[in-house]
Amino acid sequence: MNDQATENRSNNRRTTLLLSGVVVLMFGFGFAMVPLYNLFCQVTGTQSLSQRSTIGQIRPSTDGVDENRWVTVKFDATVNPNLPWDFSAVTHTMRVHPGKTYEVNFLAQNRSHSTVTGQAIPSVAPWQATPYFSKLECFCFNKQTLTGTQKTEMPLRFMVSTDLPEEINSMTLSYSFMRLKEGEKQPADADLPPLIAANPDN
Amino acid sequence: MSTTTLTHDEAHHHEAPKGWRRWLFSTNHKDIGTLYLLFALVMLFLGGASAMLIRMELFQPGIQFLDPDLYNNLVTNHALIMIFGAVMPAAAGLANWMIPMMIGAPDMALPRLNNLSFWILPAAATMLILSFIIPFFPGGGTQINTGWTIYPPLSIQVGMSMDFLIFAIHLLGISSVLASINIIVTLLNMRAPGMTLMTMPMFCWTWLVTAFLLILVVPVLAGGVTMLLFDRHFGTSFFDAAGGGDPVLFQHLFWFFGHPEVYILLLPSIGVLSHVIPAFSRKPLFGYKSMVGAMLAVATIGMVVWAHHQYTIGMSLGAVTYFMIGTILISIPVGLMVFNFIATMWRGSMTFETPMLFAVGIVLMFTFGGLSGVMLAVVPADMQYHDSMFVVAHFHYVLMPGAVFGLFAGVFYWLPKWTGHMYNEKLGKIFFWTNVIGFNITFFPQHFLGLAGMPRRIVDYNMMFTEFNVVSSIGAMIFGLSHLILLYIVIKTIRGGKKAESRAWEGAKGLEWELDSPPAFHTWTVAPQIK
Missing domain, CATH: 1.20.5 (Single alpha-helices involved in coiled-coils or other helix-helix interfaces)
Known part of the structure; x- marks a missing residue:
């Protein structure tokens, strides 16, 4: 036992x-x-959302504007709590024709009294629409610096590709503004969407 | 040294220590089982009280009693208390009481560990309750308004009560991991001679699988909440996008635990059913081997389909398709279990005592919850149902019958064995009917609310949802108050009643029924021989 x-x-x-x-x-x-x-x-x-490199993969088509089609684009602006800024979209929603270039403005204001640098990170929902939303000129391509209490307008020129799949008739572009720490380098170029504005086709 | 202790222990084998020492220092599986069950009963009423406050608030549109953060804190508490405080300890209580008696072992394999794994629980519960109380004091920070999933970034912004919650989760995790290790060791090493794995009672099998699931997934949750703690206080950015982290990672870590957790809650009750249904059908369990196989299949597939809770985070088509197919696949082994239960009842000479009533109710209502689960598993449909009251209705239909009613069935089935008294059958039946009717009135309308578009976890709602919410809240009051009958029955049965025979139910089979009712303080000190 x-x-x-x-x-x-x-x-x-x-x-x-x-x-x-x-x-x-x-x-x-x-x-x-x-x-x-x-x-x-x-x-x-x-995780498609994290793959920002796919943005702009499809080049803006040059075969003209699709006047028969309307797509609703909504704009969303978020600020990470680590950035003492106010950031909002002037236009919240607009109806666009694919293939046509539009411009909208975002408002940013530094709430603090010191110079702060931030970087906006874009994302598109639904994620399937991401490659068809081309930013021709965007404040998110560069880091943005605002001096104390400075207020500024940030422009965005964009175009929705005529190749946008039929079933998508509405999309949301969302920006999150993050703080870039002093002395910290801007994210490597490879991480950012390619500069379509530099494309000679346009 | 150990030899001396052993002889010393053996000298007092026949009598239990007296007073508070009996409970605080207990290494006896029956006493610890009782402690677990009493703890679970207390938590059931705490969690139930928070649920009734929620339903009181939702009785009418607008904000009546609770401000939004407090409301969401109650939602959080209701989930955590019910899952970690009521269901898991109750299942562990059944395991502690029954497993050694069922396999012919004198006690659990690691009795001191057993004591520790129980006594961590009251400490964890205290932390959990403190996390709720602290925000009421000045400087206490904000309330935990995240829900039990504590997703960042919101959970990073909550005040210090979130730290209490994180430590409570750590303690609860340690407790259940220790209990699981103990149960696995007991089941693998302490079976009576002649009892093989494939002949041990089904309740033991369900707990073996449950315990393995627990030790595989609870540490991952512990890792996840540890990262959360680091993000909150030590400047890391596991989940902070601003620092290169990804909040979605937390969701993966959480649901890697959270989905198997559903089976952790379900399986012990399936084990109870596998004893109750044969006993009251007076037939052996249909398809023992297929039950074991189905259970292993559920556990294995259940480990790799977690992201069906996160269809809306923007996964690629390939990923959502995989998670959808995997999730739907689970319905095959679960369906097999249900069919086994029905086949066990088929042409049996059935009687409907309270445990059997609960068992039949489970087969019906759990199947219903399973069906709405298949609806939710379908990706395009889920985009509509996601975070609506439909989800609330679904998981209450799965967890109430699947887990809680199974535990009720087990309590009523074994209460005569534990206490030596028969409970009042008439009161038992009254409890069953008020409970089940109250449950259905509460949760059935929530399907319609969800399909009509009412979101969950929000304190207020549109006027158009009023009628069904009124019905649901009235049902919740019936459902909640019906548990007072349970409390009365349990207390009354402990204090006295008709003497129970050692085989309290004539159809009951198994080693536990060969012991007296109530069993001696130490049982199976000589292992029985299994032919």
């Missing part, structure tokens, strides 16, 4: 250790998800 109890105990200890190992491994797996997740998204493109 006692032998069996001892054997049981060593068995139990082994199983317990093994299971504790699993627990530690899974805790580590949670943290391993951080780089793995980014890698996975880059390889498979699962």
Whole structure:
């Protein structure tokens, strides 16, 4: 009886250790998800929103304006709490023809008394529309610096491609303004949407 | 040293220690099981009270009693208290009581660990309750208005009560991981000679799978909330887009835990059903092996379909298609379980005592919840249903019958064994009917509300939703108050009643029914031989 109890105990200890190992491994797996997740998204493109490089992949078509089609474009402006700015869209929604160039303005004001630099990050919803929304000129292409309490208008010139799939008749362009820390470099060019304005076709 | 302790223990084998020491220092699986169940009962009433406040607020459109942040804090608390405070501890209580008795073991494999895993719970519950109370004091910060999913960036902006919540989640996680390790070790090493894995009672199987799920997913949640804590206080940016992080990553970490959690809540109750239905149909369980296989399939597929909670985050078509197909696949093994239960009842000589009433109710209502789950799994449809009251109706139809009613069935089924007294059958039936009718009045209208477009987690709603909300709130009062009957039955049965025989139900099978009712303080000190 006692032998069996001892054997049981060593068995139990082994199983317990093994299971504790699993627990530690899974805790580590949670943290391993951080780089793995980014890698996975880059390889498979699962997280389309994070793939800003696809924006502008389809060139604005030059075969004229599609006068028969209306697309509703909505504008959304968000400021990350780390940036002491007010930021809003002057135009909230507009109806556009694909192939035609439009211009809208965003208002930004520095609420603080010191010079602050920010960077706007665009994203388009639904994500399927992302490649068909071309920004010809955008304040998001560069970092923006506002001196203390400075107020400014930020223009955006854009065009919706005539290749936009039939089923999409409304899209939202959303900007999130983030703070760029002093001395921090602007994100590498490769991370930003290509400058379509430089395209000689236009 | 251990030998001396052993002899010392053996000298007192027949009697329980007296007073508070019996409970605080307990290493006895039956006492710890009782503690778990009592804790769960207290939490059931706390979580239920917050649910009734929510329904009181939603009785009429407009803001009556609760301001929006407080309302959302109650929604958060209701979920966390019910899941981590009521359902999981209750299932752990059943496991503690029943598993050693079912497999012919003298106790759990690691009795001291068992004591620890229970006594962490009251501490965790205190932290959780503090997280709710603190914002009422000056300087206490804002309320936790995120819901139980605590998604960043909102959860990063909440005041210090979020830190209390994060530590509460850590403690709850440690408690359930320790309990799971204990249960797995017990089931693998402590079975009576002659009992193989494929002949052990189904309740043990469901807990084996549940415990494995727990040790696989709870550490990932712990990792996720740890990152959240770091983002809040130590300047990291795991989830902060401004620093190169991704808030969606938290959603993946959360649902990697959150989806298997659904099966963690469900499976122990499936185990209870696998005993209750055969006992009251007077037939052996239909398809034991297919039940085990189905359960393993549910657990495996359930681990890899988490992102169906996040269809609207903008995943690629390939990813959503994978998650949709995987999710719908789960309905096959779950359907198999349901059919096994129906086949067990088929041509059995059935009687409808309270546990069986709950079991039949579960088969009907859980299947209904499963069907609305398939609706939600379909991506284009889910874009409409997402975050609407339809989702609320769906998961209450899955979790109330699937988890809670299963636990009620288990409590009524084994209460005679635990206490040595039969409960009052008439009161049991009254409880069943008020409970089930109240439940359906509460949650059935919420399907319609969701389909009509009422969003969830919002304190106010459009006038057009008033009628169904009134019905739902009235149902919630019936449903909530019906649990007082449960409380009365349980207290009354503990204090006395008709003496229960050792085999309290004539159709009941298994080692636990060969012990006295109530069983001695130490049972199966000599392991039974299984032929």
